[in-house]
């Protein structure tokens with residue numbers, strides 16, 4: 098791998114501490130980093146290089162998957178880090194940054210390959226990208242790349258505006274939009290599961306599938322993010338990005354040629370085919386909820402409206418369920434249900450694919466549906482539910498065959514994604530078109546929520562969400578699987 102500079106905006110922030118430094122360390126530990134690398138942290142507060150290196154070391158010791166077992170190795174790693182104070186709006190600071198970047202490039206004899214990671218609030222994205230251009234930081238003889246985190250806009254219009262501004266400084270193929278769900282190993286495995294297994298590939302279509310259910314439930318509440326979350330809700334925080342990305346990854350058909358371009362193109366085709374909902378019809382296909390007080394694993398939990406920083410009258414959605422239709426020849430007529438919520442009964446992200454139940458014609462007894470269950474997190478496993486006769490009692494019973502992976506050995510999402518970005522592989526980053534089309538689908542829902550065109554169902558903390566979300570499936574003769 099060629100040498101490079103990794104410039105981190107927001108280096109004193111929470112994401113850097115919890116995810117980015119540990120990911121960089123794990124990559125270094127596993128020899129997945131260029132031999133020569135210069136890492137420059139930027140933040141508003143004053144800090145010496147050695148203090149910054151200390152901060153990085155502490156974060157690694159607290160959050161890294163890999164144990165720090167060798168002092169020399171750690172010192173060599175920390176030696177790559179430098180710190181500079183930067184005010185995102187101050188053009189002079191970018192001039193200073195350019196000097197530091199060039200100085201390190203010549204000290205370490207590394208080519209002008211520059212990665213700019215924006216681990217900062219979205220309101221800074223445009224300013225920083227434009228200042229990178231203006232200051233000359235972006236005029237390199239090597240490559241330049243920009244990594245940004247969600248949220249990518251608050252609605253369709255603001256996302257388009259943001260993209261237009263970023264495009265003034267970076268080309269689309271230089272922009273790496275992180276959706277950390279795309280870094281999860283089981284999501285990355287979805288294509289292989291389909292492509293490498295004819296038994297799955299042949300069955301994934303409307304001939305054989307009754308419905309698909311995607312759940313991302315969390316036990317945590319709003320935590321310390323009231324300011325952000327109360328303005329976003331589950332629809333912007335989870336649905337527009339993670340949920341729709343899982344949907345695209347599940348429903349896409351593997352292209353003949355596997356390349357980032359082809360895969361992203363297939364995903365785009367899926368989201369393009371998702372039937373748009375009219376604002377007036379949102380009520381028929383979407384359920385919004387908010388948690389009230391309840392109990393989570395034996396502990397009392399306050400209602401959303403009683404959380405610190407949340408208005409007592411907040412109408413914000415902490416739960417969203419929806420029914421989607423993909424109007425293409427593979428999936429026409431198969432409902433896809435998604436749901437996500439805070440303060441639910443368990444932390445689980447999973448996909449359940451229910452097969453049509455044709456095998457028991459003429460039999461008086463109803464047999465259980467075949468299910469393909471893909472657990473994405475926190476546990477990772479795949480299982481297939483079949484029916485089999487129990488030799489002990491002669492009864493037909495559902496049985497599961499499957500496999501799971503030991504968590505400790507699995508690289509974290511950020512580790513995979515940063516590794517991919519360093520190598521210039523954009524397969525598991527969101528393309529602008531995917532983001533834009535996702536906003537297009539979400540936009541009428543935002544408007545319906547804003548206009549209060551559908552009820553806000555309160556659900557007890559620690560439950561599986563409001564009963565209206567169950568009715569959504571019951572209307573079609575289905576139920577959410579694995580809810581007990």
Ligand code: BG6
Nearest residue numbers: 277313315317334335339446474
């Ligand atoms: C983030 C959301 O993108 O994803 C959070 O902003 C949410 O609200 C988190 O808790 C869930 O991620 P994971 O990896 O824990 O499922």
